[in-house]
Amino acid sequence: MEQLKQSTAYAVFKNFEKISQIPRCSNDEEKISEFIYDFGKRLGLDTKRDDTGNVLIVKPASPSFEGHDPVILQAHLDMVCEKTEDSLHNFACDPIDIVVDGDFIKAKDTTLGADDGAGVALMMAILEDNKLEHPKLECIFTTTEETGMDGALALSDQWLTGKNLINLDNEEDWIVIVGCAGGINAYLNLDINFVEARDLNNFQIKVSGLRGGHSGSTIGEARLNAIKLLDSLLIKLQNELPIKLSKIEGGSKHNAIPSMANAIIGVEAENIGSLKEHFEAISLELKDLYLKRELDLEFTLEEVEKEDDLYIDDEQAKLILRSLSTFPHGVNSYDKELNIVRSSNNLAKVRTTENSFYIETSIRSSHDQDLEDLKDTVKKQAEIYGYKIRFSEGYPMWKPEFETELLDKAVKTYKSIRNEDMEVLVIHAGLETGILSQKYPDVHMIAIGPTITGAHTPNEQWSISSTEFVFEYLKTLLKNL
Incomplete structure (x- = not known):
């Protein structure tokens, strides 16, 4: 990622490169869970982990934001591990071979894991930056989303205190998701x-x-x-x-x-x-x-x-x-x-x-x-x-809320940066917000994220410019909350 040093989102890409060295296929997340737990501890932040491997890192509010309601950020640690037919890549031990190609980050002959490594890396960059203005942050990293959402299902309903949750598992930066299918x-x-x-x-x-x-x-x-x-x-x-x-x-x-x-x-x-x-x-x-x-x-x-x-x-x-x-x-x-x-x-x-x-x-x-x-x-x-x-046990749908202060601020913040309207959508894919909305029914939720195409295939690619925008957008939105 050295060629991205001048990027405004270099902190994100640097962290993505780190997690790409660690096995994180679904159901093989012990090492990535330990890494994120140690990451929180190294920052001196209140950090805990449950038996499923979910990790919660809490960052205190910045000065003058102590009176604001805490905000929850959420992403999942695991990735879909797919490769081309002739690839010799071993996901259990080989790092992802990252390739920068114009505006896109890809992987050689495998899935990249930007779904949802991009969300994980964004949260890590937010946690590291002590110059940001933000409310108290509760950053929850969940496990085994791709094969059954086991981490979200096992998450304690007592861990989180925030009333607004921003999920970072969206793959289109001009869209804010407010609901999804169950399955x-x-x-x-x-x-x-x-x-x-x-x-x-x-x-x-x-x-x-x-x-x-x-x-x-x-x-x-x-x-x-x-x-x-x-x-x-x-x-x-x-x-x-x-x-x-x-x-x-x-x-x-x-x-x-x-x-x-x-x-x-x-x-x-x-x-x-x-x-x-x-x-x-x-x-x-x-x-x-x-x-x-x-x-x-x-x-x-x-x-x-x-x-x-x-x-x-x-x-x-x-x-x-x-x-x-x-x-x-x-x-x-x-x-x-x-x-x-x-x-x-x-x-x-x-x-x-x-x-x-x-x-x-x-x-x-x-x-x-x-x-x-x-x-x-x-x-x-x-x-x-x-x-x-x-x-299987299944996972619930996330019923949309179209009239919340969180959504209103998300849309207005987007307009202030891009000078265009953000699309508000309900999607057919499943998100952990369906489960989290049942565990925390009083929490308002949205999902945002940088543009990723080809998820779950070796053609996956992650936009650099989109990530730069989303990093700026997320920091501004947190300041506005």
């Missing part, structure tokens, strides 16, 4: 039998190059799901020649639209030519349909070695493919008044194990009844095809 995950398992079939030639079929993306913020953009596309290809092949299905795998995170998926199939030697011919024709057909939506879409067929002669029972293989073809994915309903996606389902992950086929899906909604209806749809789908199903 729940569903886990489906189908018991399967493997049968022996000797002397088959085995091929891997792979779908890759899709944009993927966040299953909340980009679900309404008609991005293709690699699992769905692979399933369509396999069904078309199955209709043309006898194939044996060995496994299907796709997706990696519940909150990411799958960008890659693959399957292993077996065919008799006499059908290899026919397989290649039909694969080529079907691939061209699907590319013709979807290439305008997914410019880097790729289908590959490669002969591979297989350790055993076991394949999924033919009838069960057909059932699996049918279940994936009818499984809900994408937008379920729109909120016309707010002009946002109201409810959706993300077919997120599939896996073939020794004795079962596994599906993981993420359901979101900003309306209680829609969420229940979509849960019921997924449950009925599971029952039709014989899957066992269970649901």
Whole structure:
């Protein structure tokens, strides 16, 4: 980050570089939690940590601000750990390889972790700066947001005293968020039998190059799901020649639209030519349909070695493919008044194990009844095809408040700096504010943050100029509170 020394937000970028040296994938946050705890202690500030790894650092009000209500700042410590197919990066021990490219900060072949490392670094810079004018600050760093919001769920309802909370997990600097969807995950398992079939030639079929993306913020953009596309290809092949299905795998995170998926199939030697011919024709057909939506879409067929002669029972293989073809994915309903996606389902992950086929899906909604209806749809789908199903604990929606002093000052402060109006939005993605608003119902909340694109993918990039603006904006807003 040496090339950013002249930046007005260098304090932010310097801290981001520090946390990027530390493992912080979801569920591997012990070291980053310890680092932030030690950071607060080194500053001589009141600091504590709970059993989940959440850290609270309290900074006293600056002179003449002692009579102002305390303000809560909040960001999450974990990141989505995704990498390109050919990357050798080990998130458990390798630092993020940061690249500065014009106005953007990126990572080489991995997610950058600006979601929500940018918010963490902003808070660290605010805590370090003793020249700022601000009320008492309660800075809460939560854990495991990306995989279930465990930190927010476990947070004590006695820790915080402020009446205004600023969440720093927003990715568009011209927007202030005042509400978000709630959600729940569903886990489906189908018991399967493997049968022996000797002397088959085995091929891997792979779908890759899709944009993927966040299953909340980009679900309404008609991005293709690699699992769905692979399933369509396999069904078309199955209709043309006898194939044996060995496994299907796709997706990696519940909150990411799958960008890659693959399957292993077996065919008799006499059908290899026919397989290649039909694969080529079907691939061209699907590319013709979807290439305008997914410019880097790729289908590959490669002969591979297989350790055993076991394949999924033919009838069960057909059932699996049918279940994936009818499984809900994408937008379920729109909120016309707010002009946002109201409810959706993300077919997120599939896996073939020794004795079962596994599906993981993420359901979101900003309306209680829609969420229940979509849960019921997924449950009925599971029952039709014989899957066992269970649901996660879920997280609540954040119901919007459009008439608060916090929001009013946030909008006016923005106007004073940029001389334009700030957009006030409710979003379809989930934020920890939904949980925090239930634990602290009297606290008014907003979410802001610098511009980040490609979150949850190796294409993630973080705007430098936007961060400079948000750093100035946040400091000014704290002074105005």
